[in-house]
Amino acid sequence: MEAWTAKLKTIKTLEERLAREETLEARRDHHAKRPPRPCGITIHTGVGCPLACAYCYIYDMGFPGAASPYRLTPLQMAYAIAANPHVAVGEWGTLVAVGSVTEPFLPETKELAVGYMKAVAAYLGNPIQVSTKMPPPAELADVQKGLDVLISVTDLSGRLEPKAPSPADRLRAGAELLRRGVNVTLFVRPVVPDVTDRELTRLLAYARELGFRRVVFGTLRVTAGIAARLKAFGVDVRPYVKELHPRRQTAINYPKSRVVATAKELGFEVLPASCASNVVAHGQACALCRWGPCGDLKKLRADPEEIREYLEARGYRGAGVAVEGLRIRLNIKISRVDKIFLEQATRLPVKEGAGRN
Numbered sequence: 324m325e326a327w328t329a330k331l332k333t334i335k336t337l338e339e340r341l342a343r344e345e346t347l348e349a350r351r352d353h354h355a356k357r358p359p360r361p362c363g364i365t366i367h368t369g370v371g372c373p374l375a376c377a378y379c380y381i382y383d384m385g386f387p388g389a390a391s392p393y394r395l396t397p398l399q400m401a402y403a404i405a406a407n408p409h410v411a412v413g414e415w416g417t418l419v420a421v422g423s424v425t426e427p428f429l430p431e432t433k434e435l436a437v438g439y440m441k442a443v444a445a446y447l448g449n450p451i452q453v454s455t456k457m458p459p460p461a462e463l464a465d466v467q468k469g470l471d472v473l474i475s476v477t478d479l480s481g482r483l484e485p486k487a488p489s490p491a492d493r494l495r496a497g498a499e500l501l502r503r504g505v506n507v508t509l510f511v512r513p514v515v516p517d518v519t520d521r522e523l524t525r526l527l528a529y530a531r532e533l534g535f536r537r538v539v540f541g542t543l544r545v546t547a548g549i550a551a552r553l554k555a556f557g558v559d560v561r562p563y564v565k566e567l568h569p570r571r572q573t574a575i576n577y578p579k580s581r582v583v584a585t586a587k588e589l590g591f592e593v594l595p596a597s598c599a600s601n602v603v604a605h606g607q608a609c610a611l612c613r614w615g616p617c618g619d620l621k622k623l624r625a626d627p628e629e630i631r632e633y634l635e636a637r638g639y640r641g642a643g644v645a646v647e648g649l650r651i652r653l654n655i656k657i658s659r660v661d662k663i664f665l666e667q668a669t670r671l672p673v674k675e676g677a678g679r680n
């Protein structure tokens with residue numbers, strides 16, 4: 324199976340370029356262990372963030388209010404991702420998302436973030452997406468064909484993000500990348516009741532005028548601390564949540580149908596999740612979760628013979644493999660790691676039978 328061969332080859336190539344100590348450090352890192360979710364694997368470019376957006380969840384997760392660059396070098400990060408046993412490597416491999424528990428383009432981490440993206444693009448080739456509240460750097464135009472840049476905003480005023488550059492500045496920098504041929508998507512995240520919807524048409528119309536054509540709307544998730552911070556900014560989320568927990572995040576119950584309808588009326592392609600934007604930007608497809616399938620489904624191919632070969636290489640003998648529409652059926656049970664890898668490599672859900680052969 325191509326993704327398996329590519330993985331072994333990439334690991335070997337990177338081991339030839341790294342010192343043994345560096346490979347050991349990378350293998351100990353959580354990027355080399357964490358199972359990707361259907362929507363892909365996230366790369367952390369730093370620890371902490373000073374921008375203090377009112378709705379941000381990282382502080383409840385224990386991250387600090389100052390940023391420091393992540394400890395791995397770009398080659399180590401590429402190696403950690405390739406060595407992660409769950410991750411499929413290659414152009415159609417696991418989706419890679421940069422910027423989930425920090426802002427990647429802070430002055431402290433910008434160079435490293437671009438370095439991570441360049442190393443993953445050069446050595447693995449997996450589809451990369453980056454989301455930002457800073458004006459994205461122009462050099463992103465050279466990172467990867469199909470790179471997806473998400474410009475994250477909640478409204479045009481930026482009143483919940485007082486320390487971040489103004490949303491208009493972010494959008495204009497995104498438009499500059501659009502002019503350079505990069506895929507840039509409007510990421511309205513999170514949709515905050517009585518904030519995002521107040522001037523949504525103005526925000527969307529401005530983005531359209533700048534050249535944005537795709538949009539993703541993200542749900543607000545709150546803890547008790549986030550709800551209290553939002554309250555201090557004049558936003559009351561209590562009508563939209565049943566319970567608030569100190570650490571566990573709860574998605575607010577606020578229908579997005581109206582914001583979606585407004586975006587469609589203005590001519591936007593509305594995608595169901597950020598990973599869908601990564602898939603579409605790279606001209607690919609995915610059917611891994613209930614929000615999809617996404618992209619050009621004709622391109623989703625799974626060859627039962629190749630899957631059997633992969634399973635043999637992993638020690639499963641005589642497995643029955645059938646590709647049934649948008650899913651793979653096996654007549655045996657396989658390990659969680661192998662199942663996730665197979666799903667990542669094919670972008671199709673795997674259903675198992677009983678009993679290992």
Ligand code: SF4
Pocket residue numbers: 372373374375376378379380381423424425426456487
């Ligand atoms: S920029 Fe992102 S990580 Fe930083 S505070 Fe805002 S939401 Fe949190």
Ligand code: SF4
Pocket residue numbers: 361362595596598599602609610611612613614615616617
């Ligand atoms: S099917 Fe679509 S929404 Fe679901 S994981 Fe794949 S790209 Fe994301």
